[in-house]
Amino acid sequence: MSSDIILTIKDLQFKYGERVIADGMDVQIQRGKITTIMGPSGTGKTTLLRMIGGQVRPHAGSISYEGKSIPDLGKNELLQARKSMGLLFQASALFTGLSVFDNVAFPLREHTKLSEQMLSHLVLSKLEAVGLRGAAQLMPAELSGGMARRVALARAFALDPRLMMYDEPFVGQDPITMGVITRLIKLLNDSLGMTSIIVSHDVHEAMTISDYVYMISEGKVIASGTPDELRESDSPWAQQFLRAEPDGPVSFQYPAKDYQSDLFASVE
Amino acid sequence: MFEPIRLIGEAALRKIARLGQASLFISQVIASLPMLLRRFSLVVTQLYEVGVLSIAIIVISALAVGMVLGLQMFYTLRDFGSEQILGQVVALSLVRELGPVLAGLLFAGRAGSALTAEIGLMKATEQLSSMEMMAVDPIKRVVAPRFLAGVLSMPLLAAMFSSVGIIGGYLVGVGLLGVDSGAFWSLMQANVDFYDDILNGIIKSFVFGIIITWIAVFEGYDAKPTAEGVSRATMRTVVHSAFAVLAFDFILTALMFGGN
Amino acid sequence: MYSRMTEIAVGLFVAAGIGALVMLAMKVSNLGAFSDTEGYIVNARFENIGGLKVRSPVRLGGVRVGRVNAINYDQDRYEAVVEMTIADGYDRLPIDTAANIFTSGLLGEQYIGLEPGAEEEYLDSGDVIELTQSAIIIEQLIGRFLLNEAGSE
Numbered sequence: 001m002s003s004d005i006i007l008t009i010k011d012l013q014f015k016y017g018e019r020v021i022a023d024g025m026d027v028q029i030q031r032g033k034i035t036t037i038m039g040p041s042g043t044g045k046t047t048l049l050r051m052i053g054g055q056v057r058p059h060a061g062s063i064s065y066e067g068k069s070i071p072d073l074g075k076n077e078l079l080q081a082r083k084s085m086g087l088l089f090q091a092s093a094l095f096t097g098l099s100v101f102d103n104v105a106f107p108l109r110e111h112t113k114l115s116e117q118m119l120s121h122l123v124l125s126k127l128e129a130v131g132l133r134g135a136a137q138l139m140p141a142e143l144s145g146g147m148a149r150r151v152a153l154a155r156a157f158a159l160d161p162r163l164m165m166y167d168e169p170f171v172g173q174d175p176i177t178m179g180v181i182t183r184l185i186k187l188l189n190d191s192l193g194m195t196s197i198i199v200s201h202d203v204h205e206a207m208t209i210s211d212y213v214y215m216i217s218e219g220k221v222i223a224s225g226t227p228d229e230l231r232e233s234d235s236p237w238a239q240q241f242l243r244a245e246p247d248g249p250v251s252f253q254y255p256a257k258d259y260q261s262d263l264f265a266s267v268e
Numbered sequence: 269m270f271e272p273i274r275l276i277g278e279a280a281l282r283k284i285a286r287l288g289q290a291s292l293f294i295s296q297v298i299a300s301l302p303m304l305l306r307r308f309s310l311v312v313t314q315l316y317e318v319g320v321l322s323i324a325i326i327v328i329s330a331l332a333v334g335m336v337l338g339l340q341m342f343y344t345l346r347d348f349g350s351e352q353i354l355g356q357v358v359a360l361s362l363v364r365e366l367g368p369v370l371a372g373l374l375f376a377g378r379a380g381s382a383l384t385a386e387i388g389l390m391k392a393t394e395q396l397s398s399m400e401m402m403a404v405d406p407i408k409r410v411v412a413p414r415f416l417a418g419v420l421s422m423p424l425l426a427a428m429f430s431s432v433g434i435i436g437g438y439l440v441g442v443g444l445l446g447v448d449s450g451a452f453w454s455l456m457q458a459n460v461d462f463y464d465d466i467l468n469g470i471i472k473s474f475v476f477g478i479i480i481t482w483i484a485v486f487e488g489y490d491a492k493p494t495a496e497g498v499s500r501a502t503m504r505t506v507v508h509s510a511f512a513v514l515a516f517d518f519i520l521t522a523l524m525f526g527g528n
Numbered sequence: 529m530y531s532r533m534t535e536i537a538v539g540l541f542v543a544a545g546i547g548a549l550v551m552l553a554m555k556v557s558n559l560g561a562f563s564d565t566e567g568y569i570v571n572a573r574f575e576n577i578g579g580l581k582v583r584s585p586v587r588l589g590g591v592r593v594g595r596v597n598a599i600n601y602d603q604d605r606y607e608a609v610v611e612m613t614i615a616d617g618y619d620r621l622p623i624d625t626a627a628n629i630f631t632s633g634l635l636g637e638q639y640i641g642l643e644p645g646a647e648e649e650y651l652d653s654g655d656v657i658e659l660t661q662s663a664i665i666i667e668q669l670i671g672r673f674l675l676n677e678a679g680s681e
Contacts, residue, residue, distance in 0.1 A: 110402065434556060
């Protein structure tokens with residue numbers, strides 16, 4: 001059953017005022033695989049993850065997770081569905097008032113009735129997996145950005161979710177931490193049998209660990225395929241992104257009126 | 269020429285819509301209060317943050333207010349030769365008005381602003397959002413215990429304010445200015461009524477506690493998730509709470525003491 | 529997730545708050561001194577009660593023995609009817625006890641002063657005190673004084 005579909009997004013529509021986040025987007029996520037959704041910054045990839053988690057409701061289209069339509073779930077059903085999902089926030093979002101240990105223990109305390117001893121074993125094993133067992137008693141303010149992200153990762157998979165989502169996991173990390181996180185995502189996915197969705201614009205890391213890649217622009221899927229297929233592809237959009245060219249189908253300029261008329265306007 | 273009228277109407281509608289949002293929000297909070305009985309440790313933690321940490325400012329201010337009140341009232345009363353009733357005057361002003369109102373204003377400044385800033389920052393740093401994604405409702409887990417702690421703390425703090433204030437008045441009146449200690453207490457007891465004065469004061473402080481904490485948690489939860497948004501929300505909490513306390517004090521006073 | 533110290537501090541806070549409430553109730557207000565329920569009721573009729581209020585004290589030789597419960601006006605006899613509660617401990621008031629309305633000090637509050645009579649029978653719950661003297665109204669006093677002055681000239 002490794003090739004079945006865990007998540008299907010069909011004809012998704014979403015707008016923030018004038019900004020188009022999704023305009024007829026179709027995405028399928030295979031169970032047990034690492035799928036990367038790639039696109040330039042500011043294209044609403046975070047919003048897409050929030051729609052999968054049910055925090056934001058799409059304006060049209062369907063999101064079906066394990067056969068359930070996420071936008072149509074009631075509050076309690078949604079909470080149930082979220083227990084099988086983990087989301088690693090770009091800002092880590094650790095609870096500043098709690099120690100590293102209590103942060104990782106938080107979802108376990110909320111959703112299970114484990115004894116303190118069992119809880120301690122579980123939390124320490126999660127922290128061990130991200131290599132931070134020694135930091136258990138530190139407060140989030142004492143952690144570096146990379147450490148905070150690893151703690152957040154340990155917290156996100158504390159309940160052993162079936163679907164892990166990573167929001168820009170590589171952004172703002174030094175090369176070593178980037179390597180560590182890349183390895184962790186791969187390791188967790190394979191050893192725990194999770195499904196992973198990564199939202200990123202870091203071409204190199206994403207292409208290294210992904211089984212499948214979607215490329216998004218202006219709310220539509222522009223190209224998709226395995227990393228190898230994309231490298232071979234003749235789509236100008238994919239080539240621009242993969243080779244990091246400044247101008248191409250994705251314009252360097254933010255949409256503006258004619259440059260000359262702007263110049264004259266300021267003279268007058 | 270209709271532009272100003274249109275703008276006023278728009279502003280009024282915005283305010284009304286906001287009141288509606290705040291009411292819906294607080295009804296959600298109240299609905300999740302019963303669940304706190306099973307996890308009272310959450311409330312205890314907040315009682316510490318909201319209540320215990322406010323004691324210092326309440327006690328120090330109360331002592332100062334009581335002493336000044338004793339001093340000022342003494343010189344006025346002496347002109348009429350009735351400095352004996354100092355205790356009664358100090359106690360009545362504190363119990364009926366100054367205790368609940370000043371404790372409310374201080375509570376808004378100390379605990380209300382802290383609540384808004386804390387919840388606002390949790391929102392700005394996506395802590396609330398990540399809690400939602402962990403299938404935990406932040407209204408139940410974060411807002412409800414803080415609201416309950418605020419509502420429980422305020423009457424206790426106001427009672428402390430009145431008591432300490434009366435002691436301050438006693439220290440100045442009896443200790444410094446030579447009012448007879450027996451007269452100070454007995455005339456106070458004879459003229460302060462438990463139901464009309466003390467119970468009404470407690471009811472006032474309870475109402476203020478609900479209003480201030482409501483404003484504080486709503487502003488925090490509703491803050492724009494940016495540094496500027498949180499600082500503006502904190503400012504709004506203090507300003508709105510102060511106005512609300514003064515306005516409701518007038519209304520409650522008219523309702524309670526209007527009869528006599 | 530919270531320490532023992534927090535628990536203790538919160539415990540002290542709640543105890544101090546309740547302590548303050550108890551102090552307000554017992555030491556500051558009249559709850560500690562006197563309550564409505566224990567006592568028997570006596571009525572008295574006055575032509576004029578001046579500034580007497582509900583809960584004004586009732587004194588016997590200067591000692592507080594009760595409080596005014598209710599004040600009504602009897603339209604048939606054109607008199608004010610004052611209902612007062614007297615504490616159970618003071619149950620040997622002769623039936624010819626007099627009730628006067630006095631003022632404590634020049635600007636003080638008004639209270640009912642009882643003066644015991646000489647009868648052997650005692651007042652019982654619901655009895656009416658017959659001998660009463662109304663409050664002294666300063667305006668009337670001044671009026672009478674001016675009238676006398678005018679008359680003597």
